[in-house]
Amino acid sequence: MVLMSVLVYTEGVSLNDLLDRASQLSDKLHSLSTSLTNDLDSHFPSVGGKLMKPSMCHTSSLQIPNDKDQALRVPENELLSLVRSLLMAWSDPLALLSSEATSLPHPERNSINTKTKELQDHSNSLGVGLERLVRKMGSSPESLSSLPFNSNDLGQDNISRLVNFHFLLSCFRRDSHKIDSFLKVLRCRAAKMLPEMC
Numbered sequence: 001m002v003l004m005s006v007l008v009y010t011e012g013v014s015l016n017d018l019l020d021r022a023s024q025l026s027d028k029l030h031s032l033s034t035s036l037t038n039d040l041d042s043h044f045p046s047v048g049g050k051l052m053k054p055s056m057c058h059t060s061s062l063q064i065p066n067d068k069d070q071a072l073r074v075p076e077n078e079l080l081s082l083v084r085s086l087l088m089a090w091s092d093p094l095a096l097l098s099s100e101a102t103s104l105p106h107p108e109r110n111s112i113n114t115k116t117k118e119l120q121d122h123s124n125s126l127g128v129g130l131e132r133l134v135r136k137m138g139s140s141p142e143s144l145s146s147l148p149f150n151s152n153d154l155g156q157d158n159i160s161r162l163v164n165f166h167f168l169l170s171c172f173r174r175d176s177h178k179i180d181s182f183l184k185v186l187r188c189r190a191a192k193m194l195p196e197m198c
Helices: 017-042 045-051 068-072 076-089 091-101 109-136 159-189
Strands: none
Touching: 017 109, 017 159, 068 159, 076 091, 076 109, 076 159, 091 109, 091 159
C-alpha cells in the first residue's frame, strides 16, 4: 500500500514534502474514520447523534484551536506539538477499537475490522512521520502531556459494545479532522502562502 511507505524518510526530503506526506496520511485517517462511522450508522443509526457529546471525549481537556483562524495564530512548534499530543492520546483507544472490532456484534464486522486495523496502521505511520517533522523543523521534541484513557473493554452486552465503539470512533473522527486541519495549516505556512489562501 502506497500510504504505508509514504513517510519513509531520507535525508534529502524537504520540509514541504514531509508536510505533504503527513497531510496525505491525516486525510486518509479522517476519511477512514468517517467511512467507519457510516458503516456503523447503516445498522445502528440512532446511536451516534444522541450520545455523542464532544465534552465526553477523553481528549476534550486539550486546549485546542476551535477553527482555522485560531490555528493560524498558533506558532508552528506549538501546533505540531498539539497534533502529536492528539495522535498520542489515541494510541490506546485505537488499540482497543482494533481488538474489539473482530467480535463486534454488527453485520459489517469484517469491513469494520479491516478498516479499524488500517486506521491503527496509518496512525502509527503518521506518528513516525511527526517525529521526523519535529527533527526537520528543528523543534526540540518536548515531552507531551499524556491523557489518561481508562478502559479495557467496551462493555459486556452487545448494545453497550456497539454504543461505546461508536462513541469512541466518533471522538476519533472529530480529532482526526483537527489533526488534518492543523497539518494543512502547517503545510500552508511552510509553503509561505498568505493566511487567506490556507
